[in-house]
Amino acid sequence: MLGEPAKHISERALTVWKIRGIITSGLSLLIYVTISVVIFIFHWPKWIIIPLVLLWIVETYFIIFFNPKLRWKIWRYEVREQEIEIQHGLWIVTKTLVPMIRVQHVDTTQGPLLKKYHLASVKISTAATVHEIPALEDVEAEELRHVISNLARVADEDV
Amino acid sequence: MFEKKRMHPISVILFILKNIKDAVLPIIFMFILGGSGEDASTLDLLFRFGIPSVIIFFTIISGIINWFRFTYWIEDEELRIEHGLFVRKKRYIPFERIQSISVTEGLLQQIFGLAKITVETAGGALDESEAQLIAIKKEEAENIQSYIKKSKKKQSIPTEASGEQMATIAIDTSISDEEPVDIIYQASMKNIFLLAITSGGAIGVITAVIAFFSQFDELIPYEKIYTEAQLFIASSISLFIILSLFIIVFAYLIAIVQTMLKYYDYKVEKTEKNLIISHGLLEKRKITVPFHRIQGIEIIENPLRRLFGYVTFQVINEGGTDMEEPGKVIICPLIKKQEITAIVKSCLPDYQVDVELGTLPDRAKIRYMLRPAYVISIPVIIGGYFLRPFGWLLLVLIPLSMLFGYQSYRGAGWNMSGHQLTLRSRWIQTRTFYTFKNRIQSLEISKNWFQRRKSLGTIYSHVMSGSGRVADLDESVAKAIYQWYSRTDAE
Numbered sequence: 001m002l003g004e005p006a007k008h009i010s011e012r013a014l015t016v017w018k019i020r021g022i023i024t025s026g027l028s029l030l031i032y033v034t035i036s037v038v039i040f041i042f043h044w045p046k047w048i049i050i051p052l053v054l055l056w057i058v059e060t061y062f063i064i065f066f067n068p069k070l071r072w073k074i075w076r077y078e079v080r081e082q083e084i085e086i087q088h089g090l091w092i093v094t095k096t097l098v099p100m101i102r103v104q105h106v107d108t109t110q111g112p113l114l115k116k117y118h119l120a121s122v123k124i125s126t127a128a129t130v131h132e133i134p135a136l137e138d139v140e141a142e143e144l145r146h147v148i149s150n151l152a153r154v155a156d157e158d159v
Numbered sequence: 160m161f162e163k164k165r166m167h168p169i170s171v172i173l174f175i176l177k178n179i180k181d182a183v184l185p186i187i188f189m190f191i192l193g194g195s196g197e198d199a200s201t202l203d204l205l206f207r208f209g210i211p212s213v214i215i216f217f218t219i220i221s222g223i224i225n226w227f228r229f230t231y232w233i234e235d236e237e238l239r240i241e242h243g244l245f246v247r248k249k250r251y252i253p254f255e256r257i258q259s260i261s262v263t264e265g266l267l268q269q270i271f272g273l274a275k276i277t278v279e280t281a282g283g284a285l286d287e288s289e290a291q292l293i294a295i296k297k298e299e300a301e302n303i304q305s306y307i308k309k310s311k312k313k314q315s316i317p318t319e320a321s322g323e324q325m326a327t328i329a330i331d332t333s334i335s336d337e338e339p340v341d342i343i344y345q346a347s348m349k350n351i352f353l354l355a356i357t358s359g360g361a362i363g364v365i366t367a368v369i370a371f372f373s374q375f376d377e378l379i380p381y382e383k384i385y386t387e388a389q390l391f392i393a394s395s396i397s398l399f400i401i402l403s404l405f406i407i408v409f410a411y412l413i414a415i416v417q418t419m420l421k422y423y424d425y426k427v428e429k430t431e432k433n434l435i436i437s438h439g440l441l442e443k444r445k446i447t448v449p450f451h452r453i454q455g456i457e458i459i460e461n462p463l464r465r466l467f468g469y470v471t472f473q474v475i476n477e478g479g480t481d482m483e484e485p486g487k488v489i490i491c492p493l494i495k496k497q498e499i500t501a502i503v504k505s506c507l508p509d510y511q512v513d514v515e516l517g518t519l520p521d522r523a524k525i526r527y528m529l530r531p532a533y534v535i536s537i538p539v540i541i542g543g544y545f546l547r548p549f550g551w552l553l554l555v556l557i558p559l560s561m562l563f564g565y566q567s568y569r570g571a572g573w574n575m576s577g578h579q580l581t582l583r584s585r586w587i588q589t590r591t592f593y594t595f596k597n598r599i600q601s602l603e604i605s606k607n608w609f610q611r612r613k614s615l616g617t618i619y620s621h622v623m624s625g626s627g628r629v630a631d632l633d634e635s636v637a638k639a640i641y642q643w644y645s646r647t648d649a650e
Contacts, residue, residue, distance in 0.1 A: 083647060096603045097644055102601065129601050
């Protein structure tokens with residue numbers, strides 16, 4: 001039986017995800033504050049603020065600490081000669097199999113945050129779907145892109 | 160055959176008839192639009208008789224001109240046609256581009272001993288891909304046909320000069336001798352009627368009408384009028400209801416007629432490389448699906464049609480630009496369930512439809528039953544609360560939805576045999592999806608937390624322009640399918 005794919009993604013991904021979590025948490029804090037202000041202006045019952053605060057704390061814990069860690073633990077990939085296997089997810093864990101001969105093209109992308117941490121993500125497109133391996137070391141991502149596109153080409157010739 | 164020629168004068172009448180048929184709707188419309196009876200104004204009369212007669216007059220004139228200016232002949236291994244009054248249109252069709260030639264006789268042609276010859280080329284659009292000589296002498300039609308066939312055969316020899324010459328000739332003759340089209344399915348009028356009365360189109364029209372009238376409900380200030388004239392409004396409400404019922408029935412009839420016109424003369428033909436679907440009375444539609452582009456097939460069982468024992472058969476096409484619904488092309492809109500195996504076998508022999516499907520494990524049952532219950536429980540509770548006490552009757556919907564979920568559980572299934580993967584899922588309609596390993600672009604197993612606890616998994620297979628999915632398969636089955644698709648051997 002096929003086990004789990006062998007490789008983890010870069011540990012620095014964790015840092016990037018945490019920073020993203022902090023940004024999201026900051027944005028939602030802004031929304032909650034706005035709601036609280038509205039509550040004060042219209043003299044609605046003030047106790048509503050308490051669940052809002054609790055909600056924000058729980059949310060922040062999940063998006064900054066719990067989710068990135070679990071996601072990183074689950075995220076695995078493996079590039080074999082004839083296929084790529086990817087496992088990802090949080091509550092729903094998905095395992096995907098993409099044969100090399102089905103790969104149409106490979107892209108690497110790098111946003112400002114990823115760039116700062118020398119990371120990049122690799123996007124693998126088939127004729128029907130797109131699969132992303134996020135946050136690889138950028139050297140590794142580049143290498144992977146070459147490997148996949150070479151293997152895909154070779155496999156193509158076999159057909 | 161080689162000099163420029165006009166068609167038989169009967170083609171004038173054929174041309175006029177064809178154009179009047181296209182103009183029939185506007186003429187009827189004008190007729191209705193124009194007023195009637197004694198108080199009809201001149202404008203009304205103009206609408207009623209003036210415009211239609213102008214239309215008819217021009218049709219007749221253009222029919223005659225069209226005939227007069229239309230010439231055809233054969234030259235340099237090409238069928239040449241010139242037509243048009245001011246702008247001369249020339250169409251030269253080289254024989255090697257001709258895909259098929261057919262000679263048919265309509266009623267009028269039969270009376271005068273004539274025939275219609277249709278030449279199809281491999282072009283894209285319908286208008287461009289065929290040329291018609293609608294009325295020429297029967298012998299001449301046959302001469303042209305055999306001449307084109309003969310010279311096509313001759314052509315194939317010099318192009319393949321050396322080597323496997325013998326084989327090439329043999330293949331070529333066999334192709335051109337064989338009638339290239341093979342009708343594999345034709346919908347009977349009864350089927351088309353059944354299709355029309357069970358079609359979504361009819362239901363769509365009805366819902367549109369209902370939506371329209373529910374808008375009225377808010378527009379008309381019933382309460383205000385009510386205080387003013389109770390009796391009057393009471394009678395007009397019943398009038399309103401009768402009227403809306405009448406309109407619903409009328410809309411339904413229109414939808415039926417529309418569907419019947421659309422699917423009139425529905426047939427599927429098979430050539431060496433393509434499936435050709437053609438249908439329609441007023442507007443003739445034609446869809447060509449090359450076999451090598453078919454990514455998978457689907458059999459859809461809609462609950463209403465299942466009552467009559469009918470299913471729909473469609474293929475997933477790699478996708479063209481002129482498709483109605485990108486990807487999916489209906490082959491048989493309505494077909495008896497027993498006949499589906501034979502039809503699929505005749506048009507796509509690689510697919511095996513009558514495979515035995517594996518079922519889902521027992522422990523998946525409760526998940527299937529709870530899933531629709533979750534979805535409707537919130538609206539039911541809210542509705543129940545606001546419409547209480549009777550609103551709580553909505554709670555009946557929850558066990559009903561669970562029954563529905565149980566049906567979905569029973570309907571789901573899977574099969575792997577050779578290179579073929581079959582996935583069946585049921586929601587409102589049952590959808591059985593067949594595809595081949597080499598058509599699947601990627602395969603996925605996903606498990607959420609509850610599924611992991613019960614060792615279940617959902618499988619997705621993505622093909623170009625489509626996908627198949629079955630939820631809550633036994634983990635071992637999901638793994639087996641995954642392994643089947645994998646190109647790396649199990650260790």
